[in-house]
Amino acid sequence: MAEIRGLLFDKDGTLFDFHSTWGGWTARVIERLAGPSAETRRAVAEVLGFDLDARRFDEGSVVIGHTVAEIAALLTEFAPGRPVEALVADLNALAVRNDMVPAVPLVPLFRRFREMGLKLGLATNDAEEPARVHLENSGLTPYFDFVAGFDSGWGGKPATGQMRAFLDRTGLQATETAMVGDSLHDLHAGRAAGMRTVAVLTGIAGREELAPHADIVLPTIGDLPGWIGSFGGA
Incomplete structure (x- = not known):
């Protein structure tokens, strides 16, 4: 060999x-897109495969293996009128500031x-x-x-x-x-x-x-x- x-x-x-590093990022993404609406927060969390209460990811969460562009494309319904490219920029900006464990x-x-x-x-x-x-x-x-x-x-x-x-x-x-x-x-x-x-x-x-x-x-x-x-x- x-x-x-x-x-x-x-x-x-x-x-x-993964959980320690990207749980906070995902929670911030949900807050950014959903604002004060509890219903929208739950909907965004479901798309991302994230349990807001436990701050844990589902095994099939798109955050695990997908690219930022693919994740952004799934979130466009929560940002009407905004192009995918703008969402990608937002997600990347949040990622740059993320605390890595x-x-x-x-x-x-x-x-x-x-x-x-x-x-x-x-x-x-x-x-x-x-x-x-x-x-x-x-x-x-x-x-x-x-x-x-x-x-x-x-x-x-x-x-x-x-x-x-x-x-x-x-x-x-x-x-x-x-x-x-x-x-x-x-x-x-x-x-x-x-x-x-x-x-x-x-x-x-x-x-x-x-x-x-x-x-x-x-x-x-x-x-x-x-x-x-x-x-x-x-």
């Missing part, structure tokens, strides 16, 4: 705990990845601008060789454009890399690109859902160094 020389990460639910201590882990000689990339269905802000605010920018959002020119997951762009940027072969994520979108994209696939359990989906589509399921990305080392990797 070829050694692992590169890791391509999803962002939300992988680097950052790390799934594990990130800087020491990514320093270790670098010491292992790994090339590192980010492939998210978030937009590129907030993704770069989140990395910068978390002290991770110096560790990434590649960052792509759904709007970076390669599309979003589960398509493989971001994966192929990462391979082009780093010069690695697909068999030398692993796509690491918390959703089926991540795993389907990685597998279709010929990468190994690693599922983590810091998002919404559980082991039973993810395991058939992953080479391995790990509790968190903090377990990656041990997995890589288990077959003589970097």
Whole structure:
């Protein structure tokens, strides 16, 4: 088996705990669109797959794997007369200011990845601008060789454009890399690109859902160094 020389990460639910990070963002989106109407708040929450009382996401929530543009398109009924592009800008502005909760201590882990000689990339269905802000605010920018959002020119997951762009940027072969994520979108994209696939359990989906589509399921990305080392990797 070829050694692992590169890791391509999803962002939300992988680097950052999903419920803790995006519950607040979703609540603010609902408040922005619904205003004081309790009925409209419930309707927006239902579209987003979000329990306002528990501040938890349904397993099928569109916030989990969809792009910002896809989410905005679903919300246009609550913003009559506003183009999708304007909603996308609003959602991105809220995302830039979002408080990100790390799934594990990130800087020491990514320093270790670098010491292992790994090339590192980010492939998210978030937009590129907030993704770069989140990395910068978390002290991770110096560790990434590649960052792509759904709007970076390669599309979003589960398509493989971001994966192929990462391979082009780093010069690695697909068999030398692993796509690491918390959703089926991540795993389907990685597998279709010929990468190994690693599922983590810091998002919404559980082991039973993810395991058939992953080479391995790990509790968190903090377990990656041990997995890589288990077959003589970097």
